[in-house]
Amino acid sequence: MTSKRRNLKSAPKPNKEPKFSRTHAPADLSPVDWQRGLRRQFGREQAFGLENLTSEPFFSEFRVSNSASKSSYRVAIRGLGPGGNFCSCPDYASSELGTCKHLEFTLARLEKKRGARTAFARGYQPAFSELYLRNDGKRRVHFRAGTDCPPAVSKAAAGLFDTEHAGTLPDERFRELEAFVSLASKCGHELRAYDDALDFIAGRLDADRRASTLDQLFPRGIVDPKLRALLKVPLYPYQAEGALFAVRNGRALIGDDMGLGKTIQAIAAAEILARHFGVSKVLVICPTSLKYQWQSEITRFSGRKGKNAARVISGGRAQRQKDYVLEDFCKITNYEKLQPDLDLIAAWAPELVIVDEAQRVKNWNTIAARALKRIDSSYAIVLTGTPLENKLEELISIVQFVDQHRLGPTWKLLHEHQVKDEAGRVTGYTGLEKIGQTLAPVMIRRRKSEVLRQLPSRTDQNLLVPMTEMQLLLHQENADVVAKIVQRWRKTRFLSDKDQRRLTCALQNMRMSCNSTYLLDQETDHGVKADELAALFDKLFADPKAKAVVFSQWTRTHDIIIRRLEARGIGYVSFHGGVPSDKRPALVERFRDDPSCRVFLSTDAGSTGLNLQHASTLVNMDLPWNPAVLEQRIARIHRMGQVRQVQVVNFVAKGTIEEGMLSVLAFKRSLSAGILDGGNGEISLGGSRLNRFMKDVENVTGRMGEGEAVTPSEEAGTIVAGSAGAEDINADVDTGMGELAAGQTDGAAPPLRDIGLDPWQALMQVGTQFVTALAAASNPNAAAHPWIERDSITGAQSLKIPLPAPETARQIADALSSLADSFRNRIA
Incomplete structure (x- = not known):
């Protein structure tokens, strides 16, 4: 006897259910069956609490509780199959599967009880009738007649509900439901309705009443x-x-x-x-x-x-x-x-x-x-x-x-x-x-x-401007870094976290160098864009009522523009993420109401929701990766209330990553158009996220074109927009940037320049900037320092110190280590 019991106990259990992957659907299962299987698998593994809320042992209402999340849901069991049961959890409400982990947990517990097989074979046969909601791709109200349902109610239900489709209430007959419920009540028959069904019915009736009221109003x-x-x-x-x-x-x-x-x-x-x-x-x-x-x-x-x-x-x-x-x-x-x-x-x-x-x-x-x-x-x-x-x-x-x-x-x-x-x-x-x-x-x-x-017309210009020798040098140094990482990617199809950080940093430095060397090295200001902008303003502000909005991702671009504006006596405001929210309306009002304030300098971090239609010219000193951000910029002036023709000018550094970025917008625009604007319904991404990112890097850097450095004499002068110094182009866009998120934003400090610096020079540069930053932080009236970041909500300040290149950083560390050792030896 003992041996037989042992053999029975050790025998494998029949009909053991297969384990489903949460990420890959089995080839022999439909997506619906796979999703239901996942919930069944997960639910039966749980250790939830279960409380029966009625005296019925199986076809009852239960409370399923989760001690870990301190949540509980009401579960109604009406059968083994999906659709007829109910759970108050969000997954049941929205999944269209007719089941959830709470239902599957409850069924697993009930199936182990004595008499379960007989009860479920007999089926759910309550004396009362029910109104309940099912969601099989479309939410519909259903009627289930009880064993004590009076003939009058049964007859009314047959005329109101579609019996061929499990007692479904047709959409056009919701208003008749109130009379049906009233009839059941007069007959003394118990008609139960669940909360989700009542909410759905109330919502439909409210919508009908609103529509009728609006038609009358x-x-x-x-x-x-x-x-x-x-x-x-x-x-x-x-x-x-x-x-x-x-x-x-x-x-x-x-x-x-x-x-x-x-x-x-x-x-x-x-x-x-x-x-x-x-x-x-x-x-x-x-x-x-x-x-x-x-x-x-x-x-x-x-x-x-x-x-x-x-x-x-x-x-x-x-x-x-x-x-x-x-x-x-x-x-x-x-x-x-x-x-x-x-x-x-x-x-x-x-x-x-x-x-x-x-x-x-x-x-x-x-x-x-x-x-x-x-x-x-x-x-x-x-x-x-x-x-x-x-x-x-x-x-x-x-x-x-x-x-x-x-x-x-x-x-x-x-x-x-x-x-x-x-x-x-x-x-x-x-x-x-x-x-x-x-x-x-x-x-x-x-x-x-x-x-x-109802809107004024809008014109867009892409102005290709040349780079200086110093700009090209910085741009090429970082382009070489990008090229090496891309080459490594091609060979291994893998990038370490360090390489990914180096890549995004180098890409950003390429973009920053296109505006001016000042963005990477505050000791210099080699660049053409700011002078190009000044020349544009010289012509634009011949009209005494003209105003302009200028966007850049970096506040250091504001700095070099402000120098030109102040030299010409042009009034301006600088608007960025570091400006407290309660100070911002005053800046907008000044730009709108002060005739001497002609220029509104803004970053993307501070621009959300601005209404600046009193300006008619918008200049993008640098292009954002995302087309939605570009359109957000333009919409600050090209909006209702604008009474003049809008001019949009995009400065693009020739032969650089910016020229490659002219092709950046097509993919994201087509994705948006496919859903929202009835455009092309087929869009190709290609590969994994990182793979797309690397392809986009190759695409953009491969379309940079050939640049030509301006000479120092050309750099010192002004190059008139539209002349030989700036080429007006219309680029054909055919592919875009995937999901690149490279680049520091408003207020971020760039990496330190390392060319020609020995370790002690680099350390001195860090120390000088550090002292300057502390002084700026302690003086509320001081100009904003790029290392100081201010939380626009709490006002708290933090210090973000950029680091030199790894080789220079190593040399600094070695030098400081030697100095510390020497100091310790003297003390000893």
């Missing part, structure tokens, strides 16, 4: 006089259309091109919701730099006055807590304060949330994105001129806040639209136009070309 639609007079300034027809679209949908994304007035559309929608739909609390979430601008424009457009109209949330936790208690129509906060203030926001309970510059949450793994999705509100308006900047996945996070079901589950979206090679690497996207059609019910997007009659 504005019978003439977007040209209705009452809509035109809604704000203190008249709405353009397309802006009225956007406001009505947002209200009619309740939760919507306005993805218009930059400069078309998304802010005023959101304010108009908020006013309609406030006056006719009972909204009294509006939360605006935007970048820190835009908080005071939102406050100003709400007051200006809506006519609401006082702090209670729009309050900027700022200060420490105690101050913010006081602000959230106050009765305001609108509160304005920034992304960084969402997570720490979630409890305060929940207690205030906004009815409408407006999210500005929503591309900030394109990565759904960021703290801000996760916090945003936890904010509960009946209405939401998301604003972004660039809902898609680099890749398809960026859309997911933004759209999920508007409607978590619109794009369907992430696994399904990527399976349908990603193109992969045999190794499973993403090589492109397909069927992008289908995503655009899917988004149409919740997203409205107008391009400037569609409303061009």
